[in-house]
Amino acid sequence: MQLLVFRIVYPLLWLISKLPFPVFYKVSDAVFFLVYHIIGYRKKVVTENLQLVFPEKPSEEINRIRKKFYHHMCDMFLEMIKSISISNEELKRRFVFTNIEEIHRLRKMNKSIILMCGHYASYEWMNALQLYGINYRGFGIYKKVKNPYFDKLAKDIRGRYDGVLIPTVEATKTITANEKNGIRGVYGMVADQSPKIERAKYWMDFLSIKVPVYTGSEKLAKDLDMAVVYLQVKKLKRGFYEASFVTISDNPKEEPEFKITKTFFEHLEKQIKSSPQFYLWTHKRWKHRFLNTNNKAIVID
Template sequence: MQGLVFWLVYPILWLISILPFRLFYIVSDLIFILVYHIIGYRRKTVRQNLELIFPEKSKEEISKIQKKFYSHMCDMFLEMIKSISISEKELKRRFTFTNLEYLRELEKMDKSIIVMCGHYASYEWMNALQLYDLKFRSFGIYKRIKNKYFDDLVKRIRGRFDGTLITTYKATEAIRYNQERGILGNYAMIADQSPKLSRAKHWIHFMGIRVPVFEGSERLARKLDMNVIYLHVEKTGRGFYNATLKPITTDAPNEPEHYITKRFIELLENQIKSKPEFYLWTHKRWKHRNEPIPNRAEIID
C-alpha cells in the first residue's frame, strides 16, 4: 500500500517541481485557497496559538498574520517539492548566506558543529549550505517518515547535494562514530519540537508560555565538545531567503547548564516576535502548557 500511494503521488510532485517559478507560485496560490478557505487545515489550532501568544493583538491583526502564515506555509511546502529538481545554481541564488566566513573560522577549530534551527522561514532549503566550499561534511538530523518510499525520496533529495540524513534515534551514535574516524561535520537540527509528556524532563518559557523542551542539541554539544550556532533565516522575497550564522558557543562543555537551550529559545523568539507569519503555527507547540509538571522534571528558565 505504501508503494502504491507513493507511485500515485510522486509523478504529480515531479511535474510540480519542474514548473517555472512563475507558474510554480500560481500553484501555491491555488493550494492556499484550498487549504485555507475550503479545507480550513488546522485553522482552529493556528488561531488558538496566535491568540495565546499575542493576546495584545486585535482580531484583525491575528487574522492578517494567520493569512500570511498560510500563504507562506503553502510556499514552503511547494519549495520542498521543488527540491526534487532544483539546480544547484538556482538553490544558491535563492538561499544565500551573509557570513559563511564565520563557519569557515569555526571549522579551523577541528570540532564538529551543531547548527540549531527552528520551524521558521525555510528549513527545507537550508541544505544549500552543502553547495559551498566548506571543509566539513553536512548532515541533517531528522525524524523518519513512516512511508518508507517517501523517506527514501527525502534522502535522495538531500543526497543530490552531498548531504546525509541521520534519524534522531541514531544521532548520538552516528556523530560519535564519525568523530572516532576523524569525520567532522556540520549537523543541522530542528530544535523546537515538542516532546511527549512521558519524555519531558525540562520545561522552559517559550513565547511567555511554560512548555516542555528537548535538550538533545545541548546534550550532544556538551558530551562531544561541539561548537554550536543558530541558523537565523529571513524571508527576503517570495522564494528567496537569507541566512545568518549566529554564535551560541565554542566551549559547550564549560557553559552553564541549559545555557545553549535558553540561548536558542531567545534567538528564535526574537524572530517570531519580529515577523510571526513565518513561524510554523500549525504544530501544537503549546499543547502541554496546562499539564502538571512531573516531579522528576526540571524548570530551566
C-alpha cells in the first residue's frame, strides 16, 4: 500500500516541481484556498497560539496574521516539492547567504558546526549552502518519514547537494562517531520543538510563556566542542530568502549552562515578534507550559 501511494503521488509532485515559478505559485494559491477556506487545517490551533502569544493584539490583527501565515505555509510546502527538480543556479539565486565568511572562519578552527534553526521563514532550501564551497559535509537531523519511499525521496533530494539526513534517534551516536573519525560537518537542527514533559530539563520564557525546551544541541556542542550558530532566515518576498549566520558560541565548553539554548530562543523570538506570519503556528509549541496562577505544568491537547 505504501508503494502504491508513492507511485500515485510522486508523479504529481514531480510535475508540480517542474512548473515555472509564476504558475507554481498559482498552484500554491489554490492550495491555500483549499487548506484555509475549505478544510480549515488546524485553524483553531493557529488562532489559539496567536492569541496566547499576542494577547494585546485585537482579533482583526490576529486574523490578518493567521491568513498571511497560511499563505506562507502553503508556499513553503510547495517549495519543498520544488526541491525535487530546482536547478543549482536557481536555488542559489533564491536562497542567499549573506556572510558565508563566518562559516569559513569556523572551518579554519577545525570545528564542526551545530546550525540551530527555528520553524521560521524557510529551512527547506538551506541545501544551497553546499553550493558555496564551504568544505564541510552537510547533515540534517530529521524525523523519519513513516512511508519508506517518501523517506528515500527526502534523502535523495538532500543527496543532490552531498547532504545526509540523520534520523533524530540516531543523531547523537552518528555525530559522536563522525567527530571521533575526524569528519567535520554542519549539522542543521530545528531546535524549537516542545519536548516530552518527562524529558524536560530546562524551562524558560519563550514569547513571555514559560515552556520546556530542548537542550540537546547545547549538550552535543559542549560534549564534542562544536561551534553553535543560529541560522537567521528572512523572507524577502515570495520565493526569495536571505540567510545569515549568527555565531552563538565557538567555544561552547566555556559557556554557562543553558546560555546557548537561551540565546538561540532569544534570536528566534526577536524574528517572530518582527514578522509573526513566518513562524509555524500549526504545531503545538505551547502544549506544555506553566500557569501563572498556581505554577503548575499543564498539557494542552
